Amino acid sequence: MNWLRLFGAAGLLLLLGDFVATFGYHVPEHVFGKFHSIVHHSPKRSFVRYAIKNRQPIALIDGFLSAFPYLMFIPILWKLSPWGVGLGLLLAELHVLWRHQFSLTYRTPYWLQKICKALYITTPERHWIHHRYANKAFGDIFAFYGKPAEWWLKQLRLLKRRSQLQ
Numbered sequence: 001m002n003w004l005r006l007f008g009a010a011g012l013l014l015l016l017g018d019f020v021a022t023f024g025y026h027v028p029e030h031v032f033g034k035f036h037s038i039v040h041h042s043p044k045r046s047f048v049r050y051a052i053k054n055r056q057p058i059a060l061i062d063g064f065l066s067a068f069p070y071l072m073f074i075p076i077l078w079k080l081s082p083w084g085v086g087l088g089l090l091l092a093e094l095h096v097l098w099r100h101q102f103s104l105t106y107r108t109p110y111w112l113q114k115i116c117k118a119l120y121i122t123t124p125e126r127h128w129i130h131h132r133y134a135n136k137a138f139g140d141i142f143a144f145y146g147k148p149a150e151w152w153l154k155q156l157r158l159l160k161r162r163s164q165l166q
């Protein structure tokens with residue numbers, strides 16, 4: 001097993017996936033979309049549940065689009081390391097579950113906070129800020145996408161306003 005290829009593929013899947021997800025899906029969703037704000041930012045968060053309960057199967061497309069930025073890199077990174085792709089997808093899914101630990105009693109252990117800070121990884125505490133304020137703390141996995149994402153949000157809002165004026 002080539003460990004460099006394995007961790008390289010896993011790391012790239014997370015980095016590239018979060019990049020495309022943030023700038024190509026998440027930020028545009030907050031400006032032009034509908035379902036991310038009303039479903040993902042609600043306490044239940046499940047697109048499947050929302051689609052069934054409100055008879056709006058179209059919401060499922062939105063749920064799929066949020067995962068697609070990660071899935072789209074599978075064919076390319078598969079050549080680098082299939083196990084790495086598997087590891088990357090597993091870590092991405094585990095991070096989804098972890099970053100939505102919004103229980104009032106949850107605190108990320110201090111040692112883990114230190115590691116996340118050093119590696120710019122989004123903690124549940126940081127992701128909660130995004131769920132609460134919607135225009136802050138972007139970057140689902142990596143916190144360094146946060147600042148450029150706020151800039152991108154402003155640009156897209158300007159674009160939307162301009163297109164509405166015409």
Ligand SMILES: [Zn+2]
Nearest residue numbers: 040100127131
């Ligand atoms: Zn979230």
Ligand SMILES: [Zn+2]
Nearest residue numbers: 026036130134
């Ligand atoms: Zn959001």
